[in-house]
Amino acid sequence: MPLDTTSYKIPVARSVADLRATVADWRKQGLRVGLVPTMGALHEGHLSLVDLVRTRADRAIVSIFVNPTQFAPHEDLDAYPRTEAADAEKLAGRGDLIFAPTPDEMYPAGFSTTINLTGVTEPLEGQSRPTHFSGVATVVAKLLLQALPDVAAFGEKDWQQLQVIRRMVADLNIPVKILGGSILREADGLAMSSRNVYLSPDERKAAGGLNVILRETAEEIAKGALIHDATTKGIDRIRALGFDHVDYLEVRHAASLESFANGRAEGDARILVAAKIGRTRLIDNMPVG
Known part of the structure; x- marks a missing residue:
């Protein structure tokens, strides 16, 4: 599937092949690459992460993928907001590429590999949502290997998730610098979400x-x-x-x-x-x- 450069004011890659081709072209130019993994429905907290990676990289990729493997059967997968056009509008002029794969692109027929961490995944969210971090770790590992960025940014609002990702990257020797972005809050202090x-x-x-x-x-x-x-x-x-x-x-x-x-x-x-x-x-x- 070719890179979509017509639907929005920012190009969109729908396949891993097109994502990698774009990154390869940037690498040939000697450019550093940053990645911000998201599930879309972007707000200023997400956009601040794009700005953060731009301080460490020449090009910023934002992935938009509502990851089914991190939702338990009783959770809000189907109801989770999907606002790709609005997200693309917000990213115009701030990001350089959207990676928006389908579930079949990320988890093709026969997919059978998951990543399970111990220790840091077990308390807190691990007690309340015992399958959650396996899905998070698996999809983030895939995104990091698909884009091979120099840096990737995650928000500190999901503090435990940030520590899980840092542990996974260190344990698996994935050569990506993980950045933590400060929590952005509404006027009354509610964390943006x-x-x-x-x-x-x-x-x-x-x-x-x-x-x-x-x-x-x-x-x-x-x-x-x-x-x-x-x-x-x-x-x-x-x-x-x-x-x-x-x-x-x-x-x-x-x-x-x-x-x-x-x-x-x-x-x-x-x-x-x-x-x-x-x-x-x-x-x-x-x-x-």
Whole structure:
């Protein structure tokens, strides 16, 4: 399938062959290449990652692929927003190429390989969504090998995902520098997310308090409060906002995501939350101290 240069103001590759041909041409010109993997429904958080890779590369590829293998059967795969034309409009002038493969292109008949990490995948999201990171690791490995970029950027909002990808790249000796992009927030502090569009007006108002509770809980812990005491109080406060369920509110070592054995945060620590309001599950995190 030839490179599509007519549908949008930015060219689109639909096949791995066309992606690689474009990258090969850039390499012949001595250009550095960056990749931003996304599932589309782009917002300023995604676009900030494009800007980030442009500080380290001459050309920026944005992949748009709603990856079925990271969704459990009961999750929102079919409902996940698909807005390719709007995404392309946002990327015009900021990115250089969209890679938008079909599921059959990514997972052709007979595909049978998955990547499973231990350790960093097991707590938090690993407890709530046990098959999730296998799908993430597999698709990200494929994208990195398909594009062979010099750098790739992932948002810090998905903190555990970022650590999983860094672990995988290190373990498999994939020669790509992984960059973490800062969380972009709405005016009230809600972390930008493609899933925010699911929120009703009342839910959206309540969701704006999630980051406040996260920050105040982190501040208590940084001042010496016991992690269990502070997070238990934080969970009660999140429920009082109107959230239906809190999957977790925990403090972990930032890179390994191991828990703190003595009940207090030391060194490089991160507080992470996942909570559901209505049909929308929100995640957020920030440093402690």
